[in-house]
Amino acid sequence: MNKWGFGINEKRSIDLDKNSPDIADRVLRDEPSLRLCIGCGGCTATCSAGNLTRFNFRRVHHLLRRGEYAALSGEIDKCMLCGKCTLVCPRGINTRNVVLSIRKHLSV
Amino acid sequence: MMNLYFEPFIIPFCIGVVVLFGVMWTKFISWISRLPKTDKRLILKNAVSSATFAALWEVIRECLLHMRIRRVNLRLWYMHMSLAFGWFLLIVVGRIEGGIALGSLMNPPYVDVFFRKYFPYIHIPGFGFLMDLILLFILSGLGLAVYKRFNSRKLGMKRTTRLKRTDRVALISLWCIFPVRLLAESFNSALFESGSFLTGSLGDLFALIFPTIALYYINNLLWWCYSVVLGTFFIMLPFSRYLHIFAEIPLIFLRAYGIRAKANPTTFSKLQIAACSRCGICIDPCQLAQNNLTNNTQSVYFLRNIRDKEQSPDITDHCLLCGRCEQICPVGIELNTIRISSRHLQRAGEIRFDYSYFRGTDLSAGEGKVGYFAGCMGQLSPKTAAAMKRIFQESETDVWYADSEGSVCCGRPQKMAGNLDAARQMTEYNTSLFEKHGIRTLVTSCPICLKTFREDYRLPDIEVLHHSEYIARLLETGRLKRNPSSKILTYHDPCELGRGSGIYDDPRKVISRIGILKEAPDNREHSLCCGSSLGNTRLSTPQKIQIAKSVTDTYEKTGAEYLVTSCPLCKKALGRTSRIQVIDLSEALFLE
Numbered sequence: 001m002n003k004w005g006f007g008i009n010e011k012r013s014i015d016l017d018k019n020s021p022d023i024a025d026r027v028l029r030d031e032p033s034l035r036l037c038i039g040c041g042g043c044t045a046t047c048s049a050g051n052l053t054r055f056n057f058r059r060v061h062h063l064l065r066r067g068e069y070a071a072l073s074g075e076i077d078k079c080m081l082c083g084k085c086t087l088v089c090p091r092g093i094n095t096r097n098v099v100l101s102i103r104k105h106l107s108v
Numbered sequence: 109m110m111n112l113y114f115e116p117f118i119i120p121f122c123i124g125v126v127v128l129f130g131v132m133w134t135k136f137i138s139w140i141s142r143l144p145k146t147d148k149r150l151i152l153k154n155a156v157s158s159a160t161f162a163a164l165w166e167v168i169r170e171c172l173l174h175m176r177i178r179r180v181n182l183r184l185w186y187m188h189m190s191l192a193f194g195w196f197l198l199i200v201v202g203r204i205e206g207g208i209a210l211g212s213l214m215n216p217p218y219v220d221v222f223f224r225k226y227f228p229y230i231h232i233p234g235f236g237f238l239m240d241l242i243l244l245f246i247l248s249g250l251g252l253a254v255y256k257r258f259n260s261r262k263l264g265m266k267r268t269t270r271l272k273r274t275d276r277v278a279l280i281s282l283w284c285i286f287p288v289r290l291l292a293e294s295f296n297s298a299l300f301e302s303g304s305f306l307t308g309s310l311g312d313l314f315a316l317i318f319p320t321i322a323l324y325y326i327n328n329l330l331w332w333c334y335s336v337v338l339g340t341f342f343i344m345l346p347f348s349r350y351l352h353i354f355a356e357i358p359l360i361f362l363r364a365y366g367i368r369a370k371a372n373p374t375t376f377s378k379l380q381i382a383a384c385s386r387c388g389i390c391i392d393p394c395q396l397a398q399n400n401l402t403n404n405t406q407s408v409y410f411l412r413n414i415r416d417k418e419q420s421p422d423i424t425d426h427c428l429l430c431g432r433c434e435q436i437c438p439v440g441i442e443l444n445t446i447r448i449s450s451r452h453l454q455r456a457g458e459i460r461f462d463y464s465y466f467r468g469t470d471l472s473a474g475e476g477k478v479g480y481f482a483g484c485m486g487q488l489s490p491k492t493a494a495a496m497k498r499i500f501q502e503s504e505t506d507v508w509y510a511d512s513e514g515s516v517c518c519g520r521p522q523k524m525a526g527n528l529d530a531a532r533q534m535t536e537y538n539t540s541l542f543e544k545h546g547i548r549t550l551v552t553s554c555p556i557c558l559k560t561f562r563e564d565y566r567l568p569d570i571e572v573l574h575h576s577e578y579i580a581r582l583l584e585t586g587r588l589k590r591n592p593s594s595k596i597l598t599y600h601d602p603c604e605l606g607r608g609s610g611i612y613d614d615p616r617k618v619i620s621r622i623g624i625l626k627e628a629p630d631n632r633e634h635s636l637c638c639g640s641s642l643g644n645t646r647l648s649t650p651q652k653i654q655i656a657k658s659v660t661d662t663y664e665k666t667g668a669e670y671l672v673t674s675c676p677l678c679k680k681a682l683g684r685t686s687r688i689q690v691i692d693l694s695e696a697l698f699l700e
Contacts (some may be wrong), residue, residue: 001174033649038614041422048484048487048515048516048517049427049465051471051513052514052516053499055494057549074462076373076460077460077462078461078462078463080463080482080484080517080521081324081525081530081642082485082524083484083485083521083642084485084487084488086649087485087640087677087680088488089649092650093648093649094645094646094647096521096642097645097646100525100645101457103456103459104455104458106458106460107457107458107460108458
């Protein structure tokens, strides 16, 4: 089997009934402008950390809204807070406050 | 045996004095004794030097004469100065008068304070007149102070501080002190002819109105009142804003010895916070106040919250760190550093970072003794980086491009958010990168990076320059040649470059080489913030644009063709609202 060159994918389904939205809700309350996101990926294209790793703000946002906090916790620590994503965001989302808010709520 | 001159009416005054000095000295001694070792060594090293005399001179200039307030507004200065200097004179001249009268300087303090009550028949030539004159001087300032509470605009302040209860009680007792003294001395004079031109004349008037027995009782009552208001004020002093009267003195000395507030706070910050007089001069320059975005996060309220232990991130984080308040603060409090240290304490439990991915990262290109660091924001404005490349080529400089394909942030944004440990990791990474490539000069386009390279990095073998300084130097030495054109340019001082790093002249030198510089009214140290400062994480984008609009309006009025700035972040921010073209200083060299 191993010589096939194919493995079995990890389970990728997300059970939204099991994932709690509470941290996402709290972050959205802290920074409501996050609701404006259209997922254009401008933040991702410009991200300083994303240039060096897989990290990017769009991914962070996805993980947050899906309630995948364990994965989010590993990702959010890579942000350097440089603020380029805030400047390029066409929706004017205060991304830096989103990052700080996620860090705050994940730390509690 | 020493005569104690005890009378019952001095009891409130004495209690006040004991509480005041007891509490105050406890505070000061505990703060100074808990200073870090390096600071204590600075005190020992510099105490026996000219710094002490310089500090003494500053104490006279600032604690008594309040000269720095003079720059803000003349009437405001007169108000503060007459109260502080006047009261000081009243105490000193009173002391001399009491000393001469009793032939000793060892009298208890209340003998001077209540001198007329104790010794109505002793007249020392000149002193009665002098004391009345000083009292009048104080009362004139007090009149302005009362007027200011109702109409602060007339004293040059659009907004004045909103007070809390402790401050208000202290304020009212302070206001009462001098009118009550005037009345007490006047009634005393009505009975004993003890007054001069002011209290004497008022006393003559009272003597006409009241019968002698009434004068006697009113007089006793008034001296009791005088003692009570003094006592109340003294008791409130260490717990209210009036602690600044004394806290500024050790602050000035320690500052003269080279002690500074630190991002990781020491007790020196506490002394600075205690030295805030809540004069509210910091409110008007705050652009968040000017644009009606917040009215409770300004430095005066922020410091009060720290003292009252009522900090909240909503207030601490809502500041641009532009430094306009720090620049105008008459006490010289390091407001930005204290703000950062407060964020640091607030975020202590939520600091998370994992920068293991820095290891082995090197996205630089080229080789040379000069390094160029565009910075995150510099990478976001490719025209600036391209113009710098042309400048390097034109001046035939070999350059190592530190971040041509990307970079690790300088760390200042993390520091401004209070994440000092995260910032340190970036500092260490970038330091080793610069050292690895053996550069001698580091040029950066971003004032944010510049400030942290100069202040937080240890780069002993590398000269750190902002590109404005570098370009000015190239033009001066003739390695870059430009002929002035008739273009009219105006210049925006970025906060981190101007107030932050003290660089005002180099960009102007460059501009005067290529065109005609037309200044906006708020320039140099009074320059406005573009509104997109990384220091504030609370402003929404529409609010940032509102601030930017208010700033670009002032530049449009100059009639310039181009708005030049030397910060990529300011360029982006102002470009959003400006009707005249916004360009970086480096681009200005290549205008057609």
